Amino acid sequence: MPFYRLKTGIVHVKGTRLPAPCSVRFCWPTTGKEQDCMAPSAYLCDGANEANRSGTCDAPLCELHARQIGPNRHLCPTCLQSHGDSDPQSGLFTSIV
Secondary structure, three states, X not given: OOEEEEOOEEEEOOXXXXXXXXXXXXXXXXXXXXXXXXXXXOEEOOOEOOOOOOOEOOOEEOXXXXXXXXXXXXXXXXXXXXXXXXXXXXXXXXXXX
C-alpha cells in the first residue's frame, strides 16, 4: 500500500499490484528542501549495479525522471550521470571544445 504524490497532495492507495513510487530525490528551488518524488513509477532503472542480484539498479522511476537511452532501456539521474562520465563522447559538441 504505497503513498503517491499527486496534484492534490500525498495520497495513500490501497490495492494489490500497484507500482512502487518513484525513488528519485529532488530539491525544491524555492525552499531548498530535498524530498522524494513519490509519483507512480512506470519504469525501472537499467543502470549497472554490482550489489544487486539482477546486476541493474532497478530503482523505480516515473515518466519525468526516466531517461531513455535505448529501446526499453531507462536510467535514473544518478546512473545517467555515471554513464555520461564513462562515455567518451558525452555531448554533441565535445569534439569541438
